[in-house]
Each structure stands twice: as C-alpha cells, then as structure tokens.
Amino acid sequence: MSLETFWQIVFWVSFGAFTLVSLLVAVKGIGEIRELFRALDTRDRG
Amino acid sequence: MTSFGPLDWTIAALSLAVTLGAGVYVRKYVGTLEDFLVAKRGMGLYVGTASLVSTEIGIITYMYQAQFGFLAGFSAFVVGLITLAVCLGLGRSGFVITRLRETGVMTVPEYLERRYTRGIRVLAGVLMAVGGSLNLGIFPLIEARFLAIITGLEARHVAWVMAALLLVALAYTALGGMVSLVVTNYIQYVLLAAGTIVVTLVCLRETGWAAMAATVRDQMGGRGFDPLRDPDLGLAFVFWQLLLWTALMTVWQSVAMRTFSARDAATGRRMFTLTSVLFLGRAVIPMTWGIAALAFFSARSQPLPASADAPLVQAERLDRELGRDFQPLVDRGRIEDVLPRVERLEAMAGETGVAAHGEAARSRRQELAIVAMPWMLARTLPTGLMGLVLAGMLAASLSTYAGYFLGWSAIIAQDVVGPSLRRELSGATRLWITRASVVGLTVFIAVWSLVYQVPGPAYFYLQVTANLFMAPTLITIVGGLYWRRASSTGAVLSFVLGATASLAYLLPTLRLGVAAAGNLSWALAALGFIAGSLVVPGPDPSHRETRA
Numbered sequence: 001m002s003l004e005t006f007w008q009i010v011f012w013v014s015f016g017a018f019t020l021v022s023l024l025v026a027v028k029g030i031g032e033i034r035e036l037f038r039a040l041d042t043r044d045r046g
Numbered sequence: 047m048t049s050f051g052p053l054d055w056t057i058a059a060l061s062l063a064v065t066l067g068a069g070v071y072v073r074k075y076v077g078t079l080e081d082f083l084v085a086k087r088g089m090g091l092y093v094g095t096a097s098l099v100s101t102e103i104g105i106i107t108y109m110y111q112a113q114f115g116f117l118a119g120f121s122a123f124v125v126g127l128i129t130l131a132v133c134l135g136l137g138r139s140g141f142v143i144t145r146l147r148e149t150g151v152m153t154v155p156e157y158l159e160r161r162y163t164r165g166i167r168v169l170a171g172v173l174m175a176v177g178g179s180l181n182l183g184i185f186p187l188i189e190a191r192f193l194a195i196i197t198g199l200e201a202r203h204v205a206w207v208m209a210a211l212l213l214v215a216l217a218y219t220a221l222g223g224m225v226s227l228v229v230t231n232y233i234q235y236v237l238l239a240a241g242t243i244v245v246t247l248v249c250l251r252e253t254g255w256a257a258m259a260a261t262v263r264d265q266m267g268g269r270g271f272d273p274l275r276d277p278d279l280g281l282a283f284v285f286w287q288l289l290l291w292t293a294l295m296t297v298w299q300s301v302a303m304r305t306f307s308a309r310d311a312a313t314g315r316r317m318f319t320l321t322s323v324l325f326l327g328r329a330v331i332p333m334t335w336g337i338a339a340l341a342f343f344s345a346r347s348q349p350l351p352a353s354a355d356a357p358l359v360q361a362e363r364l365d366r367e368l369g370r371d372f373q374p375l376v377d378r379g380r381i382e383d384v385l386p387r388v389e390r391l392e393a394m395a396g397e398t399g400v401a402a403h404g405e406a407a408r409s410r411r412q413e414l415a416i417v418a419m420p421w422m423l424a425r426t427l428p429t430g431l432m433g434l435v436l437a438g439m440l441a442a443s444l445s446t447y448a449g450y451f452l453g454w455s456a457i458i459a460q461d462v463v464g465p466s467l468r469r470e471l472s473g474a475t476r477l478w479i480t481r482a483s484v485v486g487l488t489v490f491i492a493v494w495s496l497v498y499q500v501p502g503p504a505y506f507y508l509q510v511t512a513n514l515f516m517a518p519t520l521i522t523i524v525g526g527l528y529w530r531r532a533s534s535t536g537a538v539l540s541f542v543l544g545a546t547a548s549l550a551y552l553l554p555t556l557r558l559g560v561a562a563a564g565n566l567s568w569a570l571a572a573l574g575f576i577a578g579s580l581v582v583p584g585p586d587p588s589h590r591e592t593r594a
Contacts, residue, residue: 002271003120003271003272004120004259004263004271007120007123007271008255008259010123010126010127010326010330011123011255011330011331011334013326014126014323014326014327014329014330014331015246015327015330015331017323017324017326017327018239018242018243018323018324018326018327018331019239019243021095021320021323021324022235022236022239022243022324024092025092025095025096025235025239025320026235026236026239028091028092029090029092029093029096029232029235030232032089032090032091032092032093033093033228033229033232035090036089036090036093036225036228037072037075040075040225041075
C-alpha cells in the first residue's frame, strides 16, 4: 500500500470516527448534565 | 470577497448569547472551591469528553493545523497518529492519569508539594503560569485574522469582536468555573462539531481528494507523504511529539482538570479512549483543510512565464516584487496571484543558495499557509452556512479561552499566590484569588497579542511554549509516582534545565530548530532529574504521603 492510500484511509477513518463519536456525545451528554445538576442540587439542599 | 451578511451575524450572535446565558445561569450551583475547579468531581464520560475536546479545539487549532497541512502536506498527519496512539495508550494503561486522579489533587503542581516540597510546587506553578500564558497569548492574534477574513470586518472592528469574545468567556468562567464549563462546553462541542463537518464537506466538494493528492505530489514530492523525508519533521520531530503528547495528555492543566473532575479514575480512562479518535480528527481534519486550500489556490493560479535571466537576477527581482505586492494581495485574498511567485522564489533560492532569498520565500509561504484556509472558506461558503460555521468556530474558541482561563488561573491562585502567602487561606479567599486571576489573565493575553510577533509557524511556537514546563512536569510526576529515589533536588534541576532549552527556541538569535529545542528540553530535564535524585536522594515517599 502506498503512503498516499494510507493517508487517505487515515483521513476517512478520522472524519468518520469524529462524526460518529460527536453524535454519541451530543445524544448521551444531555442526560449526564441533568445527572450532575441533580447531584449538585441534592448537595445544596442537604 | 466574503458573502458574510446579517443572517450570519444573527446566527453567530445567537449562539454566543445562548452560551453566555447557560454559563451564567448555572453559577448558582457553585458553592465551594471544589465545585468551581472540578465540578464536585461529578463529570460523566460524554460530558467530560465534550469538555476536554472543546477546550483543546479553538479557531487557533484549526488555523495552525491547516497551516501545518499547507506546509507539510499529508506528512503532517503523523501528528494525528501520534495523538491517537498516546491517548489510546493512556486510556488503556491508565499511566499517570489513574494514580494522579487517585491522589485527589485539583491542580498538577499540588501533587508536587505532596511528593517533593512546597518550593517545587511554586516553581512548577510559576513555569506553568508563564508558559501557559505565553501559549494563550497568541490565540487572539491568530484568531482575529480568521475572523477578519471570514466576516470581512476591518482590523479595528475585529479587535472589538475579540474583546467581546474574551469578556463572554471571562464572565461565565469567573462566575461559574468548571460547572459553567461543563454546560457551555457541551453546547460548544455540538456547535464546533457541526462546523467542522460542514467545512470538511465544503473542502471535499471544492477540491476533491484526487486534486489534493496531486497538488501535494507536484509541489512537495515525496516529503509531502513521508514525514521522515521532510527536513522540518523527521525522526527527531516524531520522537519529540510522542513525548510531548504524552505530557500534554497527562499533566497539561486544562486536560488534567478534566481527569480530576471525572467521577472516578475508570471514567477518566474511558474518557481518554473516547477522546483518542476525536483527537485524531482534531489534527487530521483541519490539516486536510490546509491541503485543500493549497489545492484550491494552486488550481486557480497562472504559472509564471519562463525567464531567460540568471537565477540570481530572477530571485532578486521576485523578492523586490513580493516586498511590494505580497501584503496588499494577501489582504485581498489573492493567494493565487502570490503563490506562483513564492514558488519561483523558492526554486531560485534553491539554485543560487542565497540564504536571504530562501528565508524570504519561507516566511512568505508560512504567511500564505496561515491565511489560505480562511480565504478559501470566505470565497466558497454561502450566506447562512457561513454563520453556522462561524458559530461553530466562535464556540470552539470560547470553550478554549474559558478552559484555559480556568486552568491557568487555578495554577496562579492555588500553586503560586496561595503557597507564597505562607498562611492558610479560606476557601472563599482562594475562590476570590482564582476569579481575580481569570481577570488578570484576560488582560495579559489582550496586551500580549498586540505586542508579540510569532517566530516561525504558530504550531511550533505553541508547542515550544508548552514544552517550557511539560518535559520537567511529566518527568518529575512520573518519577514521583513510580520511582522511590526521586528527590526535590532532581525536580529543581529538571525544571530549570528543561525550561532553559525551550526558552532558547523563543530567542530567534540562537537559531535553534524546533525539534532540537524540544528534544534538548526533554533530555536535559531527564538528565537533571536523574542526576539530582541519585546524588541527593529524597526521603522515603511513604513518609511524605503520611505527613501530607
């Protein structure tokens, strides 16, 4: 495999992975923020 | 040249307003210093990842990575592979990050006091504060250029936009600390990821992979694909990057704070595994934009007519012409008119061997490399999409400023000012000092960005200022965690020698290459640490831990 092909694969893998993981972070992150605030709220009331 | 209009301003302003609103709103959750600095150590995997990545991606990142791609072609991608390998390795092994997280510290130098002495903590704190501030100090300088090109604003107006950006970051960071950062980083991550994907698709549509590869092949030959054949990279560069990225991902304060803020050490490790692919993209994607910009403008440039003049005469004439035309043409985005002349000057300088011509061509290519990507975007993005991309870029920068403000101000307050006062400070006083440090830091970078001229590519400057303290910090922390003989004498020598080598790069008169300065810094820091620890060994660390 030539270096040219290798870098092309590296690019597509990085772009694909960036897109997929970003989607995952966007979807799962909301729940985690709610959880953190619940924890901080409980501590404040406690 | 740019189609940036009222709709784009509205989108960008709206994104800033939402971020500021969310950041200020959550300040009510900040009660203690621990909430402020590490969000009660309650950060989950995905939010932690968003926070870590958005902090380490700003407009500056896109600019210097694109510059690197424009200059080195696909060889630059090797840095992406190094970050991937380092992040994955750390995530799998937990090397340094797990033990450091388990100590319960809030800043990196805090550990140095527990393991060595208070003096080492202050010394490390001072070097981190100086190196970190110098590093952050050129961000507005470079980012203002991006904003000026994309929006078409005049320089004096861009300065106000930058000032507004800094004030927004200052406001919510000073009020809400890490709690604000958790929320705003999440919003910012979503925006910056969307902007990154849009710009990449635009680059691919405008140039295409085949054209990019052909341009690199024509203009750079083998060095554009093989990093070992590039005289600015090579094995020494690769080796230094491996060391530096290991340090950046373990003891760089803004990254370490995310590890400290994680729910537990296992979450911290998983965060690194997830981050590894994003960090690969953080390097490779904007580098591709730089290569796309090179292909975009090369395709639009006309080759210069052949000349019968001797190479020396041609080089002198080109240098004169570029001295007159270069800046006005670049300021108007006419990269395609300048590029062939710079290429010809490079070729003539190669033939004549006149160093001054080679240097003139080199500095002009570096200048083109930093502005080519934003000029390509300004010429290709339509209204509306431009606003979305700018919103993503502003979000990226805001999160970087906020994260770095918090990171470096925590160091200044916790590790420099606090320990130097030689009395126990209350939590409220420490919180006040941290907030005051955020304000001080904002003022410093606003001033520094106005007075400093960056020597060479921004990527190298940023890495060398980081290297000012990264090599000794990682070495003393690894030594402290894993080597019983490690001593404070070794730590002092490590910090002094490591910092001296990096400072040498920042003094242009010494003409020290970036990889040489980087590797020298690591070698001297390691040598000083080992020699100092062997000659004057420290007390048994288990006794010190008990005392702490």
